Amino acid sequence: MHFKIVCLSLLILLSTGVPDVLAQQTEITVSPAETTTSPADIAMQRALDHYHAGKLNEAAGLLRGFVISQPDSDLINQAYYYLANIHRDLNDPTSALDYLEQMTEEAHNPASILLQSELLLQMGDAVRAVDQLLQLNTQNWALQDRQERYLSLAEGLLALDEPFKALYLYQQALMVEGEETPRDVLTRIYTLLSDRFSEADLAETAFMYRDKPVAYLAMLQLGWRALAAGQKELAQEWATAAMAAPAGFAYREEALALLSQLTDPTQLQRAIGVLLPLSGRYAAFGQRVQRGMELAQEEFRPYIPVRFIFRDTAGDETVATQQVAELAISDRVMGIIGPLVGNAAQGAARRANQERTPLLTMSQKEGLAASSLYVFRNSLTPQLQVRALIDYAMEERGFSQFGILSPQTRQGEHFAEIFREEIIDRGGEIIAEQSYLTDQTDFRHQVRLLQGLDPNAADEEQERNPDGSYVN
Numbered sequence: 001m002h003f004k005i006v007c008l009s010l011l012i013l014l015s016t017g018v019p020d021v022l023a024q025q026t027e028i029t030v031s032p033a034e035t036t037t038s039p040a041d042i043a044m045q046r047a048l049d050h051y052h053a054g055k056l057n058e059a060a061g062l063l064r065g066f067v068i069s070q071p072d073s074d075l076i077n078q079a080y081y082y083l084a085n086i087h088r089d090l091n092d093p094t095s096a097l098d099y100l101e102q103m104t105e106e107a108h109n110p111a112s113i114l115l116q117s118e119l120l121l122q123m124g125d126a127v128r129a130v131d132q133l134l135q136l137n138t139q140n141w142a143l144q145d146r147q148e149r150y151l152s153l154a155e156g157l158l159a160l161d162e163p164f165k166a167l168y169l170y171q172q173a174l175m176v177e178g179e180e181t182p183r184d185v186l187t188r189i190y191t192l193l194s195d196r197f198s199e200a201d202l203a204e205t206a207f208m209y210r211d212k213p214v215a216y217l218a219m220l221q222l223g224w225r226a227l228a229a230g231q232k233e234l235a236q237e238w239a240t241a242a243m244a245a246p247a248g249f250a251y252r253e254e255a256l257a258l259l260s261q262l263t264d265p266t267q268l269q270r271a272i273g274v275l276l277p278l279s280g281r282y283a284a285f286g287q288r289v290q291r292g293m294e295l296a297q298e299e300f301r302p303y304i305p306v307r308f309i310f311r312d313t314a315g316d317e318t319v320a321t322q323q324v325a326e327l328a329i330s331d332r333v334m335g336i337i338g339p340l341v342g343n344a345a346q347g348a349a350r351r352a353n354q355e356r357t358p359l360l361t362m363s364q365k366e367g368l369a370a371s372s373l374y375v376f377r378n379s380l381t382p383q384l385q386v387r388a389l390i391d392y393a394m395e396e397r398g399f400s401q402f403g404i405l406s407p408q409t410r411q412g413e414h415f416a417e418i419f420r421e422e423i424i425d426r427g428g429e430i431i432a433e434q435s436y437l438t439d440q441t442d443f444r445h446q447v448r449l450l451q452g453l454d455p456n457a458a459d460e461e462q463e464r465n466p467d468g469s470y471v472n
Helices: 005-015 039-052 056-069 076-089 093-101 110-122 126-134 143-159 163-174 182-196 199-208 213-228 232-242 252-263 283-300 317-329 342-355 382-396 410-425 444-450
Strands: 271-276 307-312 335-337 359-361 375-377 401-407 429-436
Touching: 039 056, 039 076, 056 076, 076 093, 076 110, 093 110, 110 126, 110 143, 126 143, 143 163, 143 182, 163 182, 163 199, 163 213, 182 199, 182 213, 199 213, 213 232, 213 252, 232 252, 271 283, 271 317, 283 307, 307 317, 317 335, 317 342, 342 359, 342 375, 382 410, 401 410, 401 444, 410 429, 429 444
Parallel strands: 271 307, 271 335, 335 359, 359 375, 401 429
Antiparallel strands: none
């Protein structure tokens, strides 16, 4: 197994001193001797009060005014620094970078340099960001600034498609005390290994970082992948190796869950089956839900060591029914999420009840949750949506007469029917109804009919004021 030479060269770069270009402090501050109650101090404090209160636009206005009115103030670099922070927070990295570049060279410190690198990464200039960060001498930096530099370097190297180098930087961040806890950094590493490393890469990582948390994370990943491939003996080997991690290893519970699943045939997996339409007519919706769940999983690892097993229903009831059986019997999941589509959800609910496996459906179809003690719903039904609309219209606004404008689809007709029945039950009145084609973009005909007007009448030219504006 070969060793990555690039990682060695990076280690040499990081440990070699270069000319110091930074000030010693990590924040731009004013020394006590310089603190006065001058107009400049008062103006700056007012701007910072707005900034810390979250009033970004107001703070930016005050700071821009300060820059114009106090160009010779000792606080001018501080004004530029906070203007850069504000524009970063407002998702305007270009303006933020421009303000940082207005600072004098000697005024730059770790905080401003790290902010500059962050902005470059946001703008997609990873090459410049990484080059700048590599040239820094951090010997006199505070520990939290060193950690932030390692993390920024890792993100930049990932953008440059250098996952092994990024892993090395994450490992360095793991050994430095900073704002991110070791558990948080390990979560980043776990995501990197999961998304960017092949089985061969993981095996090499386990060798290169042996006896370190990174190695045990790689072993855990290899165990899950072996299990997914049906290689249970290999999965057990990797799970056992991961369990050799020292006490306090953040992912020890997940390693234990994997090992328990492999050694106890009656043990349910720490896994949840997910039934989504990942192909076919509803694929776009299913893929969005899948991505959202994957993002949530990344966010909560390792606090909730549960993995998802995704299955493609293609929106088909028969396929969904078969997949519920497979997930419950073969994969032994704790529960199932999905399906999205009504017919598929019906079949899945019946089979989930038969297998006594909890199923949380995201379908709007009525009656699903009432069909079984094992079936639950996390979706607003058409009935609930219509009732919420009518509650507001009748109780909050006091309306009693309504018109219905609905698309000529089965769903549109269903919503219109529910709306009509609910209005009548509450003593309201439907005075007009119209429908439209799904590809229609001009609704004047239907709107005029709803108003009781001639739909074929010519459009009237609205009277204009002398200045060209329309008369109200």
